[in-house]
Amino acid sequence: DAKTTQPPSMDCAEGRAANLPCNHSTISGNEYVYWYRQIHSQGPQYIIHGLKNNETNEMASLIITEDRKSSTLILPHATLRDTAVYYCIVRSNAGGTSYGKLTFGQGTILTVHP
Amino acid sequence: GAVVSQHPSWVICKSGTSVKIECRSLDFQATTMFWYRQFPKQSLMLMATSNEGSKATYEQGVEKDKFLINHASLTLSTLTVTSAHPEDSSFYICSASRTGGGYNEQFFGPGTRLTVL
Numbered sequence: 001d002a003k004t005t006q007p008p009s010m011d012c013a014e015g016r017a018a019n020l021p022c023n024h025s026t027i028s029g030n031e032y033v034y035w036y037r038q039i040h041s042q043g044p045q046y047i048i049h050g051l052k053n054n055e056t057n058e059m060a061s062l063i064i065t066e067d068r069k070s071s072t073l074i075l076p077h078a079t080l081r082d083t084a085v086y087y088c089i090v091r092s093n094a095g096g097t098s099y100g101k102l103t104f105g106q107g108t109i110l111t112v113h114p
Numbered sequence: 115g116a117v118v119s120q121h122p123s124w125v126i127c128k129s130g131t132s133v134k135i136e137c138r139s140l141d142f143q144a145t146t147m148f149w150y151r152q153f154p155k156q157s158l159m160l161m162a163t164s165n166e167g168s169k170a171t172y173e174q175g176v177e178k179d180k181f182l183i184n185h186a187s188l189t190l191s192t193l194t195v196t197s198a199h200p201e202d203s204s205f206y207i208c209s210a211s212r213t214g215g216g217y218n219e220q221f222f223g224p225g226t227r228l229t230v231l
Contacts, residue, residue, distance in 0.1 A: 041225070042224055042225060043120075043207045043223050043224045046221060049219075087157075100213075102160070102220060104150075104157045104160075105157060107157065
C-alpha cells in the first residue's frame with residue numbers, strides 16, 4: 001500500500017470547519033483513500049472513503065485532487081467530541097495477500113477547542 | 115449496523131499466565147478479522163489477519179506461538195496471549211471486514227487493555 005503524509009497536529013475552533021490534509025503522492029490507480037479516527041482509548045472509527053470523486057456523508061466530506069496525490073477531510077462544523085487522531089490510509093480493494101489490510105501511520109491529532 | 119465487540123474491555127494478569135480476548139461481529143458475518151496492537155502514544159500495528167476456517171497470517175516479527183489466533187466462526191475470532199509478560203502489556207484491537215455488495219469495509223472493536231504484572 002502507498003504511504004501517506006499528514007501533519008502531526010492541528011487545532012480548530014468549535015463550530016468551525018476542520019480541514020485535514022493528506023498527501024499520498026505514490027497512490028496507484030486501484031487504491032482508495034480511507035479516513036478513520038481514534039478517540040482516546042477507543043478503537044478506530046470509520047469516517048469516509050473515496051477513489052477519485054469527492055464524497056460526502058453524515059460525518060464528513062472528502063475532497064480528492066484531480067491527480068489523486070492528495071486529499072482533504074472536512075468536518076464542516078467541528079465539535080469538542082471531534083477531538084481525536086485522524087488517520088488517512090490508502091488501500092487497494094483488489095484481491096491478493098494485502099486484501100483488506102490497513103496500514104496506520106501516525107495520523108493527525110486534531111484538537112477542537114471552545 | 116456493523117458493530118464489533120471485544121471482551122474483556124480490560125484485563126490484569128500475572129506474568130506467565132495466558133489471556134484470551136474475544137472479538138465478535140454482532141450484526142454481520144466476517145470472513146476476515148484483523149488483530150492490532152497499540153502501545154501508548156503510538157499508532158496501531160497490525161499483528162495478524164484471521165480468516166474463518168483457516169490459519170491466521172502473521173505480520174513479520176509477531177510470534178505466532180505466543181499470540182494464538184482462532185477464527186472458528188464467521189462472527190468470532192479469539193486472540194490468546196500465551197505466557198504473558200509485562201512487555202505484552204498493550205491495547206489490543208480487533209477489526210472485522212464486511213464484504214459483498216460492493217462493500218469492503220473494516221469495523222473496529224473498542225479494544226482490550228491488557229496489563230501484565
